Amino acid sequence: MEVDPEVRSEQLIQESMFGVLDAVLVALVVGFGSWWLLKKRQQPEPAAAKSYSIQPTNLGTQSTDNSFIKKLKSSGRSLVVFYGSQTGTAEEFAGRLAKEGIRYRLKGMVADPEECDMEELTNLKDIPNSLAVFCLATYGEGDPTDNAMEFYEWLQNGDPDFTGLNYAVFGLGNKTYEHYNEVAKRVDKRLDELGATRVYELGLGDDDANIEDDFITWKDKFWPAVCEFFGIEATGEDVSVRQYRLTEHPEVPNDRIYTGEVARLHSLRNQRAPFDAKNPFLAPIRINRELHKSGDRSCMHIEFDIEGSKIRYDTGSDHLAVYPINNKELVNKLGELLNVDLDTVITLTNTDEESSKKHPFPCPCSYRTALTHYLDITSNPRTHILKELIEYTKDPQEQEKLRSMASTTPEGKQLYNHWIIQENRNIVHVLEDLPSCKPALDHLCELLPRLQARYYSISSSPKVFPTTVHITAVLVQYETPTGRINKGVATSWLATKQPSQSEVSVTAPIYIRRSQFRLPTRAQTPIIMIGPGTGLAPFRGFIQERSQLKDEGKLIGDTILYFGCRKKAEDFIYEEELSEYVQKGVLTMHVAFSRDQVHKVYVTHLLEKNMDEIWKVIGENNGHLYVCG
Numbered sequence: 001m002e003v004d005p006e007v008r009s010e011q012l013i014q015e016s017m018f019g020v021l022d023a024v025l026v027a028l029v030v031g032f033g034s035w036w037l038l039k040k041r042q043q044p045e046p047a048a049a050k051s052y053s054i055q056p057t058n059l060g061t062q063s064t065d066n067s068f069i070k071k072l073k074s075s076g077r078s079l080v081v082f083y084g085s086q087t088g089t090a091e092e093f094a095g096r097l098a099k100e101g102i103r104y105r106l107k108g109m110v111a112d113p114e115e116c117d118m119e120e121l122t123n124l125k126d127i128p129n130s131l132a133v134f135c136l137a138t139y140g141e142g143d144p145t146d147n148a149m150e151f152y153e154w155l156q157n158g159d160p161d162f163t164g165l166n167y168a169v170f171g172l173g174n175k176t177y178e179h180y181n182e183v184a185k186r187v188d189k190r191l192d193e194l195g196a197t198r199v200y201e202l203g204l205g206d207d208d209a210n211i212e213d214d215f216i217t218w219k220d221k222f223w224p225a226v227c228e229f230f231g232i233e234a235t236g237e238d239v240s241v242r243q244y245r246l247t248e249h250p251e252v253p254n255d256r257i258y259t260g261e262v263a264r265l266h267s268l269r270n271q272r273a274p275f276d277a278k279n280p281f282l283a284p285i286r287i288n289r290e291l292h293k294s295g296d297r298s299c300m301h302i303e304f305d306i307e308g309s310k311i312r313y314d315t316g317s318d319h320l321a322v323y324p325i326n327n328k329e330l331v332n333k334l335g336e337l338l339n340v341d342l343d344t345v346i347t348l349t350n351t352d353e354e355s356s357k358k359h360p361f362p363c364p365c366s367y368r369t370a371l372t373h374y375l376d377i378t379s380n381p382r383t384h385i386l387k388e389l390i391e392y393t394k395d396p397q398e399q400e401k402l403r404s405m406a407s408t409t410p411e412g413k414q415l416y417n418h419w420i421i422q423e424n425r426n427i428v429h430v431l432e433d434l435p436s437c438k439p440a441l442d443h444l445c446e447l448l449p450r451l452q453a454r455y456y457s458i459s460s461s462p463k464v465f466p467t468t469v470h471i472t473a474v475l476v477q478y479e480t481p482t483g484r485i486n487k488g489v490a491t492s493w494l495a496t497k498q499p500s501q502s503e504v505s506v507t508a509p510i511y512i513r514r515s516q517f518r519l520p521t522r523a524q525t526p527i528i529m530i531g532p533g534t535g536l537a538p539f540r541g542f543i544q545e546r547s548q549l550k551d552e553g554k555l556i557g558d559t560i561l562y563f564g565c566r567k568k569a570e571d572f573i574y575e576e577e578l579s580e581y582v583q584k585g586v587l588t589m590h591v592a593f594s595r596d597q598v599h600k601v602y603v604t605h606l607l608e609k610n611m612d613e614i615w616k617v618i619g620e621n622n623g624h625l626y627v628c629g
């Protein structure tokens, strides 16, 4: 095995011949070449379990009847909006479309394809003026979400006759992914091939830009097209319909109240394996230490204890999901602004009895629990929320501002983009800056999206650390243009979880999400890892594992790391550890410090400089190349 024990640094690239763009291009070419090689050679290896499961949307109150046609007929509806959603956006969009149908005399229903007999789609034509809309997100390598998987496969491989089925598709994706909106594109095309009638063109939402804007822009043309297709005249009524009914419980016994459980009552107190997204493990945090040596930024190395949990994970590949809670001050601020006793215990019950989702989050619970554990109060509110706020606003100017931002006029979109997105206001900021706006808190709880688990690359190897899982997380904190300090929900909360400062166990609810990022099965396969900043995290596990194999006397392939950070003395994370691996002959390391010298040096420069070596590893020696950042 060839190992270069030298830690190379910025000098390497000062003789650089090309510009940054060239270097990026080289990196892309290298990345593509290795991806192609990887693809070619990975065929015989068993496929890893794929799952992007994030958060259960239905909390054990599902109806067992999976005939959506029966439900449509019994409730006099003709519009069904299916969603393929992992983190709730597509589900939210589907809900908004179904709700708006009433304005166009199309009473709508939201449906989860996983809970429906989708073969019934061939019979939807029996309902007059019926329409099926699909809001579908794409994940991974152009894959559907878990709840749309079965439907998607049936559609791709089956041969149903959809003559007479009216449909439209809105896709949710992100342009930075190679398979942009692949699922929606394929479903739209396949439905057409199978004889269904496209009522309006495929809409594509890009989460990298402004997916809300894409959705409302599409929706704005979609409804007139639907009206024209069915010969419907819009009622013009812009009615606001509540989806959930509020019940307050002044006397419900404490042990009947949810206090942050994801699904099963008391699941955090009475922990029972197996642990997953619906049943997270309350892991004790054993170590939480700072990795940056100086500077005003912070990067945490956190070790979660999983002993006895039966939780297993794979080297550097799986993700650790953490269920965070919202900042207490922000929650209290909402209570103050709306003058509500946050300890009031409530239940929100779906007014649609046919819906499989009975509650928006586990109920009964207090407002405080809902705002702390279940609802996202820190992201930018979407336009439909702003629209619902209008009726609670007294001041005409504030009302007008909300009305404009909720509209699809160019000025309205611009104002939304500036006031909400660029100035980065969350719901608390909106209520602070529109002092006459006092929405009913239960209505707000109905409208706010669910707080999602956060995912971290695992930075340990289970072969070296079988009873702990490590993560490497940068503390997110920044000032917004309005002078407010926005704090990352999960990292700010994790930063407070210091085991040394507490007698009692400091814990966090976690579970493991599987991914496909794997070490090659043969230890002799050379690997190049490109991981600047916390992109290093998954590679730490790879290196640990290869080091252990070497200790056991096994032959290991070239293990080459490209790392970059600002300054050696500031944010060169895991420096000592990595240097030891270099000294031991396990690792070859190339490091770029972007701010240690006049000329900025990045990992891309190092890649450019070492182009020949890189090509030798991946092109001639069948090596694997990994990029994480």
Ligand SMILES: Cc1cc2nc3c(=O)[nH]c(=O)nc-3n(C[C@H](O)[C@H](O)[C@H](O)COP(=O)(O)O)c2cc1C
Pocket (backbone or CB within 6 Å): 052, 084, 085, 086, 087, 088, 089, 090, 091, 137, 138, 139, 140, 141, 142, 143, 145, 172, 173, 174, 175, 177, 178, 179, 180, 181, 182, 207, 211
């Ligand atoms: C792990 C991950 C993988 C993703 N993969 C893709 C992809 O391959 N193609 C794409 O267009 N969008 C991709 N996206 C973007 C999502 O489809 C997009 O954010 C969408 O709005 C999520 O909808 P949901 O909240 O309903 O799950 C990915 C997002 C994540 C978090």
